[in-house]
Amino acid sequence: MNKFGIMRKLMNAKILIRKPSLIIILLILGALACSLTAEPPPTLPPRTPQVQATLTPQNPLVPQQPVVTTDVKGGLDNNLGPTSPPPALPTSVAVITFDSPNMTSELQQVDPNRLYNTVTALVRFQNRHTLGLPNPDTGIFAARDFLMAQLYQIQVDNPQSRISIESQPYTFPYAGQSYTAENPVMIINGTDPTAGIVIIGAHYDTVNANAITNAYLDQPGANDNASGVAAVLEIARILAQRPHRASIILIFFSGEEFGRYGSLAYIEDYLVRFGMTQNVRAMINLDTIGSSSGPNGTFVNNAIRVYSAPPNESPSRQLARLAEFTVRYFLTDIRVTVENQLDRAGRWGDHQSFSDAGMPAIRLIEYAEEANKFHNTLDNLDEIDPDYLRRTTQVALSLALVLADGPNPPTDIRIDTSQSPWRIEWTPSAGATRYVVALRKSDSLTFQQELIAPTNSFAHSVLQSFDVVAVAAIDANNQVGPFSAEVYLPASVAAAN
Known part of the structure; x- marks a missing residue:
């Protein structure tokens, strides 16, 4: 045996x-x-x-085929239906990069x-x-x-x-x-x-x-x-x-x-x-x-x-x-x-x-x-x-x-529309050194824009171009955590009603 x-x-x-x-x-x-x-x-x-x-040890394997570098079926569709493209990223907003060892x-x-x-x-x-x-x-x-x-x-x-x-x-x-x-x-x-x-x-x-x-x-x-x-x-x-x-x-x-x-x-x-x-x-x-x-x-x-x-x-x-x-x-x-x-x-x-x-x-x-x-x-x-x-x-x-x-996400995202541009803010997450603000149109299955917020607040005109926002925290080791529950921005709430 x-x-x-x-x-x-x-x-x-x-x-x-x-x-x-x-x-x-x-x-x-x-x-x-x-x-x-x-x-x-x-x-x-x-x-x-x-x-x-x-x-049981086996001979080392090699890829069966080279990695395909072009999109399949003309592109991966991540939208529920027709949607307007996201606005251009303002040059004053930090571009996201991660280096998590x-x-x-x-x-x-x-x-x-x-x-x-x-x-x-x-x-x-x-x-x-x-x-x-x-x-x-x-x-x-x-x-x-x-x-x-x-x-x-x-x-x-x-x-x-x-x-x-x-x-x-x-x-x-x-x-x-x-x-x-x-x-x-x-x-x-x-x-x-x-x-x-x-x-x-x-x-x-x-x-x-x-x-x-x-x-x-x-x-x-x-x-x-x-x-x-x-x-x-x-x-x-x-x-x-x-x-x-x-x-x-x-x-x-x-x-x-x-x-x-x-x-x-x-x-x-x-x-x-x-x-x-x-x-x-x-x-x-x-x-x-x-x-x-x-x-x-x-x-x-x-x-x-x-x-x-x-x-x-x-x-x-x-x-x-x-x-x-x-x-x-x-x-x-x-x-x-x-x-x-x-x-x-x-x-x-x-x-x-x-x-x-x-x-x-x-x-x-x-x-x-x-x-x-x-x-x-x-x-x-x-x-x-x-x-x-x-x-x-x-x-x-x-x-x-x-x-x-990753750090826990914020749980209390607040939206201030009394000034222009709009501002969102939240209670700081334990261990967070900065945050990712993610935005999408309501009919998009994926986030369409992600921006870096160095503190627990973010104000920019880009907010008024989207319907939904979520925030994730990043710690000192550059480890990003899960996003908060998504929040609808006021213009979308009004449109939905």
């Missing part, structure tokens, strides 16, 4: 004792409740698993070879069907054990970090029977109780559309969704190396293909039960992000789509705008197109579970999607472009770093 097989038998026999769910939740609640001046809780000792799975260093750590190795390991389990029975070598329980071993290894490699790991069991009904499945979870406890919780997730289950209830048909699921799982695991390895202001939950959902059972169970059994939904700053769902090839020979390796719940002012849509803004300033070889939908027509994802429960949530998905290669054996390793998967992973990581490390 190989190393993986021994480890899986040990876990199925419950020789590996998991930490109780309640302990992990209490750790997060304690971190959120403590003050910034209090002594930090002691570092949690790493727990060494009985057996650790390792990835932490973000630059950590984004460069994303390794396409390691990502591809993880996808390969998951494909080798033949399928990851949620209705499957425990098996040491194939199926979803074998995949669960592999993921748990990888998470334990991250914990062992980073004893300085306060990391908690568990696999959350839940039951769900299907076709008149009750089934049990699990969601592997890693929590990196944050240092600032005011920074909230950032959740990064991907579903690891698969289904074969030829017989969706057959748990034993071959279904590699390389792109849908071993690609997203590999990205979350890679992000976990990088984020675990140092503390972050926000607590970060990295989770692998089962049951997504049958109706989001895993994400619904996690929300109900953990976030709702312990009153944590209001602390969730964002949920980032990575689902099908590894292929640059589309139908009819199309090829797009410099773009990714983001879906979010409408309307255009919703917290989820505002999170999607933050993703587009972040990538535009911190990554040079990929861009985000914000879609005006919750998901593709007739489709769903685990982000929907979170936005339905009132939490900001988005789905990242590749730009060139080939529908006839999902839920069948065509979804194999041939579909994975390792360097494109590196870029899409960097998109999610860059957003996570802004959410988890």
Whole structure:
């Protein structure tokens, strides 16, 4: 029996004792409740698993194709409909530049070879069907054990970090029977109780559309969704190396293909039960992000789509705008197109579970999607472009770093129209040295103008050319944080009425 097989038998026999769910939740609640001046809780000792799975080394990978430098389809459309172009930037307003050493260093750590190795390991389990029975070598329980071993290894490699790991069991009904499945979870406890919780997730289950209830048909699921799982695991390895202001939950959902059972169970059994939904700053769902090839020979390796719940002012849509803004300033070889939908027509994802429960949530998905290669054996390793998967992973990581490390945004933006030009002001954010003022027309899915404000107020005629404003803080390390809730400027409010 190989190393993986021994480890899986040990876990199925419950020789590996998991930490109780309640302990992990209490750790997060304690971190959120403590003050910034209090002594930090002691570092949690790493727990060494009985057996650790390792990835099989492979030859270094090279990009399948050069990065496309022209816009796809004549340009990425980020507007709800026809809109007037933004006004020219006044020369008296500072142009935004960022040089964040932490973000630059950590984004460069994303390794396409390691990502591809993880996808390969998951494909080798033949399928990851949620209705499957425990098996040491194939199926979803074998995949669960592999993921748990990888998470334990991250914990062992980073004893300085306060990391908690568990696999959350839940039951769900299907076709008149009750089934049990699990969601592997890693929590990196944050240092600032005011920074909230950032959740990064991907579903690891698969289904074969030829017989969706057959748990034993071959279904590699390389792109849908071993690609997203590999990205979350890679992000976990990088984020675990140092503390972050926000607590970060990295989770692998089962049951997504049958109706989001895993994400619904996690929300109900953990976030709702312990009153944590209001602390969730964002949920980032990575689902099908590894292929640059589309139908009819199309090829797009410099773009990714983001879906979010409408309307255009919703917290989820505002999170999607933050993703587009972040990538535009911190990554040079990929861009985000914000879609005006919750998901593709007739489709769903685990982000929907979170936005339905009132939490900001988005789905990242590749730009060139080939529908006839999902839920069948065509979804194999041939579909994975390792360097494109590196870029899409960097998109999610860059957003996570802004959410988890940046200063808190202002919460009380005030608009003074009694003088010309108009002025906006706000209470200073802790740790902020300057601010980003972002503006858009009401019908734009993205910000159309970003300006630097050196203090907690900004006055300029440019304000009267837009409808919506939001403000983000920047700290002394040049780390930008999330934007405030968007505020409509008075002229737009009057026009809307």
